[in-house]
Amino acid sequence: MRAMHIAAPGGPEALQPTDWPVPEPGAGQILIRIAWAGVNRPDALQRAGAYDPPPGASPLPGLEAAGHVAALGPGVTGWELGDPVCALLPGGGYAEYAVTSAAHALPVPQGMALREAACLPETLFTVWSNVVTRGGLRAGERFLVHGGSSGIGTTAIQLARALGARVFATAGSPAKCAACAELGATAINYREEDFVEVLRAEDGADLILDMVGGSYIPRNLRALADDGRLVMIAFLEGRTAEVNFAQIMARRLTVTGSTLRPQSELAKARIAADLRTQVWPLIEAGRLSPVMDSEFPLDRAAEAHARMESSGHIGKIVLKVA
Ligand SMILES: NC(=O)c1ccc[n+]([C@@H]2O[C@H](COP(=O)([O-])OP(=O)(O)OC[C@H]3O[C@@H](n4cnc5c(N)ncnc54)[C@H](OP(=O)(O)O)[C@@H]3O)[C@@H](O)[C@H]2O)c1
Numbered sequence: 001m002r003a004m005h006i007a008a009p010g011g012p013e014a015l016q017p018t019d020w021p022v023p024e025p026g027a028g029q030i031l032i033r034i035a036w037a038g039v040n041r042p043d044a045l046q047r048a049g050a051y052d053p054p055p056g057a058s059p060l061p062g063l064e065a066a067g068h069v070a071a072l073g074p075g076v077t078g079w080e081l082g083d084p085v086c087a088l089l090p091g092g093g094y095a096e097y098a099v100t101s102a103a104h105a106l107p108v109p110q111g112m113a114l115r116e117a118a119c120l121p122e123t124l125f126t127v128w129s130n131v132v133t134r135g136g137l138r139a140g141e142r143f144l145v146h147g148g149s150s151g152i153g154t155t156a157i158q159l160a161r162a163l164g165a166r167v168f169a170t171a172g173s174p175a176k177c178a179a180c181a182e183l184g185a186t187a188i189n190y191r192e193e194d195f196v197e198v199l200r201a202e203d204g205a206d207l208i209l210d211m212v213g214g215s216y217i218p219r220n221l222r223a224l225a226d227d228g229r230l231v232m233i234a235f236l237e238g239r240t241a242e243v244n245f246a247q248i249m250a251r252r253l254t255v256t257g258s259t260l261r262p263q264s265e266l267a268k269a270r271i272a273a274d275l276r277t278q279v280w281p282l283i284e285a286g287r288l289s290p291v292m293d294s295e296f297p298l299d300r301a302a303e304a305h306a307r308m309e310s311s312g313h314i315g316k317i318v319l320k321v322a
Pocket of ligand 1: 039042170211233
């Protein structure tokens with residue numbers, strides 16, 4: 001099959017076309033003939049050599065895709081050959097075929113094109129597990145997401161709004177702020193405004209989803225309301241910070257975080273089951289859909305990565321495979 005592999009860790013040009021064997025589905029797995037593959041920031045980290053695939057995963061990049069079921073491994077039930085499917089992948093999405101656990105695959109929501117469906121899994125698994133399961137977001141709460149125009153951010157805004165939260169989002173340009181506002185967030189251009197002041201004027205955030213880290217860590221704590229929760233999902237600025245832990249005690253704050261890829265098969269299957277019952281109805285009711293930035297053919301994945309790393313994009317970047 002055609003695939004894009006990481007020839008050697010480096011910049012976007014490290015992504016090179018290659019011929020690769022079609023993977024075989026093992027017990028409990030399905031083989032997907034991929035039509036579209038989503039591009040995510042962790043793919044760029046993997047390409048740069050900063051995010052190794054977990055043991056047993058394909059070394060090819062690509063954490064999500066949509067297409068059709070092409071083969072069933074032993075013991076798989078609930079899927080038929082030819083079913084349209086979108087799925088979280090352990091890796092290997094930048095290719096014509098990929099295998100994944102049948103329990104990490106979801107039906108393409110009614111009325112949605114495969115191009116959009118390919119952009120659902122990685123962001124929704126991440127946002128659901130961190131904002132709802134871990135972060136405990138409830139209706140009526142104030143929720144702040146950093147990187148509001150990112151794939152993760154645009155999904156988090158929509159999901160939090162659909163759950164009845166009041167949403168604030170930071171972004172780095174007027175166009176990105178406009179995109180966040182259109183999705184229902186109060187947008188904060190962090191180059192012009194201090195998000196801590198904006199949130200403190202509103203009595204603080206009950207929950208913050210942060211992918212920036214570094215200097216944002218102590219500022220996030222200041223922006224939280226009493227009993228507020230901070231959930232870390234990435235460290236684009238930095239992994240370390242000096243923090244006054246006394247405020248965590250005095251104001252009963254919770255600091256937590258998670259990363260999706262190394263979690264167990266069972267943990268991901270539980271997230272998929274939650275998405276199917278709690279989020280797929282919202283998608284099918286038109287309350288949540290991926291914000292699409294751009295598409296590139298599979299063999300131009302390097303350009304897709306360059307666009308993502310330029311941070312010029314708003315929403316999701318996708319690769320056309322078939
Ligand atoms: N923990 C997990 O399981 C998990 C899973 C998936 C993704 N992630 C992480 O979540 C983040 C978003 O992923 P994505 O795929 O949605 O990526 P993305 O679309 O590229 O989003 C990154 C966003 O971060 C903002 N940003 C703020 N400070 C930045 C900085 N110092 N450097 C670069 N960007 C900065 C950028 O917007 P501005 O221009 O407005 O700054 C950009 O929109 C990534 O860091 C990714 O690694 C974590």
